[in-house]
Structure formats: structure tokens, C-alpha cells
Amino acid sequence: MTSSTPSSDKKGAVPHGDPGEQSGQSPSHKLDDAALQQEPVLSVRHMRVEFPTRHGTLVALDDVSFDIAPGEVLGVVGESGAGKSMTGNAVIQLLEPPGRIAEGEVYLSGKRIDDLAEEDFVPLRGRHIGMIFQDPLTSLNPLFSIGDQLIETIRTHLPMNEKQAREEALKLLREVGIPAAEERLNSYPHQFSGGMRQRVVIALALAARPEFIIADEPTTALDVSVQAQILALLKRLCADHGTAVMLVTHDMGVIAETADRVAVMYAGRLIEIGPVEEVIRSPQHPYTKGLMASIPGIEKSLDRLYQIEGSMPRLAAIPPGCAFNPRCPHAQERCRRERPDLMPAGAGQAACWLHDPVDPLPRLDEHDTQEHAHVR
Template identity: 90%
Template sequence: MSSTPSSVENSGEQNAIAVTGHEPGAAGQEPVLSVRHLRVEFPTRHGTLVALDDVSFDIAPGEVLGVVGESGAGKSMTGNAVIRLLEPPGRIAEGEVHLSGRRIDDLPEERFVPLRGRHIGMIFQDPLTSLNPLFSVGDQLIETIRTHLPMNEREAREEALKLLREVGIPAPENRLDSYPHQFSGGMRQRVVIALALAARPEFIIADEPTTALDVSVQAQILALLKRLCADHGTAVMLVTHDMGVIAETADRVAVMYAGRLIEIGPVDEVVRNPQHPYTKGLMASIPGIEKRLERLYQIEGSMPRLAAIPAGCAFNPRCPHAQERCRVQRPDLMPAEGSLAACWLHDPVDPLPPRRGEAGEEMAHVR
């Protein structure tokens, strides 16, 4: 099922150059997390589904990379592949994952498990999945701290109190012995953040951390996450479907579509001046609070199922600019203004002429 080695090698090579060469922000510093040509496959009885195809990105210390996309785009899959929580029969078929310069995707399971918690903190959408309902919050924090750091009970308790204070739990002395169900949704997510930070990991993966929360609480949690990670120099991979969350929190954004990374760049560039036609359409389809439009821009059709990803650029059937080449040849990430976009419009050698007068263009500019 895997493609010819040569073709992947080639596209990979270009990609690697592109990502490390042109990507603003990531250059210079040694990245905490480095993902190269990641490919995840799901063997099914109807054939092998490619859930992630040639995904590469870096995250620098203290940086928040927002991974955004619609359901089925592969954003959560990317996170799950990095922390090896792919649902069977999913598996990493190709590619490498490096954490602080050390390759981790080929580690045997028993050596990978200790990385979670110690080097990789995890925050999920539902705080209750990360907290054990049978133990008090303090016990869970203390246990995590003592598992990963050389501390005795008393020191660990002090550390737990410090963490709870840091994540903004009022009167932490009184809450240390409370159980998860005694906290409100927002407070629970704060506890999860404390737990994720407990062992001072260099990398945190936050998968839809605020989706289950009300807007007012969401803002609090995002601000907290952002501040703490900046203070600790923790790299964050923030997976979400919400462009607003990304715009508020991320330093850089990676946009995914049908299991591929189609645009990556600094948040201001991607949000205000998107380069890939899909990102453009996506941004234009979000109702804004500042300006009211009579109609929202709509991208016709829907994301392809994994079993039916079109040849060439996966977005071509929905793209207003699509031409013959887009239906045949898959574009790699190419420099496009301040970011990188996988679109032939930005081919440095032979750029495809954009179609004029497309609604998407105009409406994207109106915003």
C-alpha cells in the first residue's frame, strides 16, 4: 500500500527544506518537537486509509502552534500520533517524531510510556477523562510529581499547592483534598493544566482544551495556558477547530485538510492574509462580530472522506482556482507571502494564474 519510496523521498526532501528554511519563528532555535513526513494509515477491510499524509512541522520552546481544521482533517490524529494514542488499527506508517532532538516514534512502548507526563503533558477536551474520580486532586498531583521528580511527600505537597495557585485555583490549601467532581468545569480544566505542568514537561499537547467550556471561561483558560507556557518555556501544540481560539492563543498556525498540512505560518499572516484557497474560504465563512455581512462566504461541498481523497491537491474539487495540474499533481508547501501554503498558485517556478473575481477573494478582503 505504501507509495514508491522515491516519490515520497523527493517530496519529503523539498518539504524539509521548505519547513526549516523559510518558516519564520522556528528558525534559529532548536525545536522542542519536530515532526517529519508523518504518515498514519488505517488498514481496513476495504483497503488502507491514509489518515495523515506527509505532515511536517516544528515547535520551538515557549511557542504555541495552533493546529486547526474541520472534523476529519486529521488535527487530532496528528496529536494522537505524536503521543502514540492512535486508535487501533491506526499506525504510523512513515515519518519521524523528535522530541528535544531525540527520536521518539520508534521507541518501544515501555520506553515511550514514561515520556507521557514527564516530557509530554496532555490536556484533553473533557477534563474528566484526565482526572481520576476516585482520588483527590491533591493526591493525583502529588503522585504525578513524585513519579517524575525527586521529591518527598512534603515537598511534593508544597509543589502541588504552588501549581494550583499558579493555575488560579482560589484557596488551594482548602481545595487540595477535594475530588474532581467538586470542581466546576473551568476549575477542573485548571486542575488538568496543573497536572499537565506538574512534571515540568518541555512539550504540552492540548486537544480542544476549551471546547467544552463557556466563552467567558474559555478566555480565562486560554490566557492561563498561554501565560504559563511562556513562563516555563513549554512548547504547546494546540489542536482546535476554533479559529478564534487560534487567533487568541497561537504564535503560529498549521491548517489541515484531508489529512494534509496545507498552510503553516505566523498567526497574523494566516488569519489576516491567508494564502491557501481553503484557508481563505474558511476564514471568510466565519461570521464576524465586528462586521455583519448579508451572506457568509461558503465553500461548496464538503471535506472528502478518507476513502475518497481526490488525486492531486485534495481541495481541488472545491477550489475556485483549480486547474488541470491541481487534479493530477499534489502540491507541497511553498513560500507564500509570510507563510507556507501547499497550493500551485504559489509555485515559485511556474505559478498558476488565479481566477479573477471569485467571491472568496472579495469576501476574504472585505473582512
């Protein structure tokens, strides 16, 4: 099974390697340790999410494990349907029914949260785990003024009266860069532009100063010119408050700009995780390699972009062994039989038999380059 973040993480935030799973201890036992400072704010262990349907059980996430250190920004990339958003929804327990976490554990600052009942989970949302959704145009209730929505959120979590909460709301609006905050407090969502609405959404998500927020495609629905501003804002605010971020996106550019580490997902599995520069510069998993090669660059001019043959399998038809094997240029017998777990690769980890520390598969590199040449 996988271990947690690599110790080569540039922040050095997770030096204790593994929150107790091999020693059979729950991470909460470590709370009183000197390692308290280094406790990951979020630790996901072997999480499996299932959707029981009439035609059998769909496995939407399979054996996903990762850690996020306090203040860290973890980017999560992958194609549509790879399980990026699902991971965020599972962590904050807002899976669409009948989806459920079937196996694994989720720890928030060392405390297990995946087994909490809904009424015990409600106080965590907004207070300890925030979430920002993709479309700011539909994230705000159209019938309530943004002041109402802010004050209601603040008062849910913090012991403030109406007046104090109003002051706090004003402070938040100024912080996210809403001009004339005083007047805007009584405005309704439809009176704001998309970018301004996403600022309000960020203010709402950060209202109770959570340690950790999930940003699910926070800029996808926005104009390109606004995207950069919102990202910069999100990054600055989270740095100021020491908030850790799980940034879900399909845009590698956003990840490169914003994230400290990046996790790559494919067919409901986490297949590579590592520091952003390393993963971009020298991706270790063949899928990540293909993903990076398919991003247009300024320096190289291509007639056609690189394209990975085939398409991601449907959840109901994930092949045995490595989920990527039918499309992988290196695929061999073992890949079709045995599923690889995350193993050390480069500066991070990759779930690929090429990186098996005991018995690495030989690379079929000639084939690989030939195929590239062919596609180009």
C-alpha cells in the first residue's frame, strides 16, 4: 500500500512519513507528540468510494491516499471523470447519494472524520473544511443578499451578534477585494459579475477561517482574464491565513501557478503525486508523461498536439491490473495482471511497475519514442 507524502517535499512538512497505519496506530495518538506541528491537516488513507446501482456497484474512487500539510496547496489533476471532484466531495461528505465511502479513513488534523454521523459532521463544514465550487454564478442563493449569506455563515460558526457579524462580513468583503463593500453588502448575487461572485464565494468559504479548503475547479467557469486574479487572491488569502488547499482542476497551468505538490488521478485512482516542478519537468507515470506532452507549449511549435491513444475507461469497465495498461506504451504482462500501488519515483511517487523498487519492469522506450514520432 501507499505511504504518505514524500519526505523530499520541499516544505518538509510531513517528515514522519506515515500517520501510523503500518504500526497499526491511529494518527490521533500522535496528537500530544512533538510532531504536532507537522501533523497533516488532511490525511486520506486508502479511500474507496462506491455507488451501489441497480446494475451493480460502481467503484468511483479506489484506494486513494494522500496527505496535505498545513498551509500547503495540493493540486489534483485528471480528465473529466477521473475522480478529482469526487475526492473533494468524499472528504467533505457531500457525495451525491447513493455514493458512500466504503473503505479507508479520512483524518482531519489527526482526528478521524469519515465515520462521523451527518449531524456530527455538519459543524466541521465551513469551520474546519471549506469548499468552493466551480460555478460562482450558481453557488450563491439568488434570493438572499450576499450580506445575509455572509452573516448567516459567520454566525453559524462564530459567537457573534448581528452587528459584529456584519462588521466581520464587511472585513471579509474588503479582504477579497470587493469595492464599496458597505453598499455591496445589501446587493443580491445577480448584481455581481462572475469574478466578483467568485470573490464572494471565497469570502464565504473562508468566513470561519477553516484550516483547509477544497477548491473544485474554482476558475473554470470564469473569463481567462479573471482566472489569474481569482487564483492570485485565493493563493494570497490562504497563505495569509495558513489555510491548506486542495485545488481540483483539469488545467495544468493553474496547478503550475498555484500548487506546491500535484496529485494525478486516472480512472478513480491516484497514479502519481509529487512536487509540482518535478512532476511537470520529469513526469514518472506514463499517463502523466502523456498528459504533459499533450499540453501546448510556447517554445515548441507543433502541427498537432500529442494525444494518448484511446480514452479513459468507464467506471464499470476498468481493466484488471493497472487501469492505464490498455493505453500504455510500456504495458507488459504484469501490468495487465497486478495493480501497482504508489511507489517512490523521481522526487515523488508513481503507481507504475516501471518504478518497482525490487523488480522494475524494463522500459519499452524505443517503442515509446517511435509512437511519439508517429503521432507527430
